[in-house]
Amino acid sequence: MFKKILIANRGEIAVRVIRACREMGIRTVAVYSDVDRAALHVRKSDEAYPIGPAPASDSYLRMDKILDVAKRSGAEAIHPGYGFLSENAKFAQACADAGVKFIGPTPHSMNLMGSKTSARQQMEKAGVPFVPGTSRGLASADEGEQVAERIGYPVMLKAAAGGGGKGMRLVHTRQELRSSLESAQSEAQRSFGDSEVYIEKAIVNPRHIEMQVLADEHGNTVWLGERECSIQRRHQKVLEEAPSPIVDPDMRRRMGEVAVKVAQAANYTNAGTVEFLVDQQKNFYFLEMNTRLQVEHPVTELTTGLDLVHLQIRIASGEKLPFKQSDVAIRGHAIECRIYAEDPDNNYFPSPGKITVLLQPSGPGIRRDSGMYEGWNVPMDYDPLLAKLIGYGTDRQQAIMRLERALYEYFVAGIKTNISLFQRILCDADFQAGKLDTGYLDRLLAKGNQAVASNAPEKERATLEMIAAIAAGMFTVLDPASAASKDKEGNTTGPAADPSNWKQKGRSEGLR
């Protein structure tokens, strides 16, 4: 087993991996950019080294600097987390060349699956069902128009190197195709350094369901059940659950077997996820394989009782899978909410800044994987994911109730978060009935905010309004000094700062 592992990531996932290492008695090495010196992953690690300026391309994406830290610190393995270098075959190769174990699949498998186009070509050969489209990048807009004409609109443009919705466009008509292709290519270039974009028939209102697989380096591959990931915004997952409300044991087994076939066709090792689109008749089509640990891996951990990061590390160190497919049992139900730094009242714009107040939930059936803390300044340079709140219960209904309770306890001030969005989703009738597809969230949001406003009955709301008024007064009376005075940057200054308008007002009122 490894004695020391470098975590080439930041945020909640770096903290997640550091925790697993500590549990296994492995020392951890963190890396950080200039704006992340005070980040939680640095605080939680055994060793930490700076790797450059804020932009990811100058720090978290710098293979040379990260490998240099690995060498200096004596780390024997690198866990890449998700995002950043996690699906970069060149990095996996560079690790191998430097004699450091990359905790993930081989560069060969990553190359095959990392490009969505070559993955399609490979799966065609292996006889895996997939959506009609091109299996290579578009050479020109003319070619795109021809293919779209053949397979029929609407079509989906996708970056071959893509993920997380970047470089992806839904095109309804011929007129939109050219400009959508250009913007998809430029976004793909900026996000992945590769402008290759291919085209696929868009399945209208599909479900997005994925299957977790795990493969050791001795030829054993297992599937660990599906995750329902249909609730998305701008192709970014927002809420995931396991199991899917529509997958029965037979369908689960069939999807699992296809996923194992996909993994084996790519000589896949370590943790991976096979994504499927599922149409209204429950036909499933291979979409892509994610060659990394997924953001939403906790829902699988809770429903299988396995620790995927422990297993990733054990597999990478050469151990065999400690269980067989027939040992895997799905138990209970888990739902994950991705807490993002974004403003629900302002079209979900990103909302970086300083967290002035943080009240975090816990208690039965609640797991919280978080990268934030009170007083931390959320930098604007990275993904807005702050934390994941996962509810677990005997069944879906109990998981929902526990999450609703935990969201009620969750409070973040100073920056905006999407916590209120989950309160809307969880009490929505369609969600509760499991009627989900990738268009679900857009439809819910189109309904506007009435759903939330009518949350509390009119009479109760009037009471709460009176409480709010009394509270505003009591805050001013009891705690005038810390009544958050602001400097020009909008930063909250401490209790010892200049008397605020509040204090002055409070005083002048008091004198009357």
Add this chain to the structure above:
Amino acid sequence: MVYEIIVGVKVHRLELERAAGGWECRLDGQRVHIDAVIPRRDVLSLLVEGHAYEIKREQTATDLHMWVGSTRFAVELRDPRSLRSRQHAAGDEKGPRKILAPMPGRVVRLLVAENSEVEAGQGIIVVEAMKMQNEIKSPKKGVVKKISATPGAAVNPGDVLAIVE
């Protein structure tokens, strides 16, 4: 102590007076006994005749909110004497409108030039933050009088990016 407190659009008159075991509170003439402590900054535990409430205070550069449970209320404390002076001119379709940066980020590109005509909702400027590109849209139909944003520049929330008239 007397406060005039606006919750949402409604104006309340609040009188607070220290009393045995808490405070005598008179809200819009209605008298209740309350007890209140601040267990930690920006959190208030309020007991109103046996009912327990936890209220969280959230203050931004421009607004003050009280969260009672999961329900958020916009709150303003006001000097009763200047009540009439504060009429919001929001929603005015006439006159110039500033387009403000909604979050910290970097200007990626401009979608229109100065003096061009734009429709309400048309994209003016693209700002990138946290790996997302966001089109900042025109709040009204009109002419772009001025663009103060330059591609590549960092912006802070509230910075004026452009003016549409």
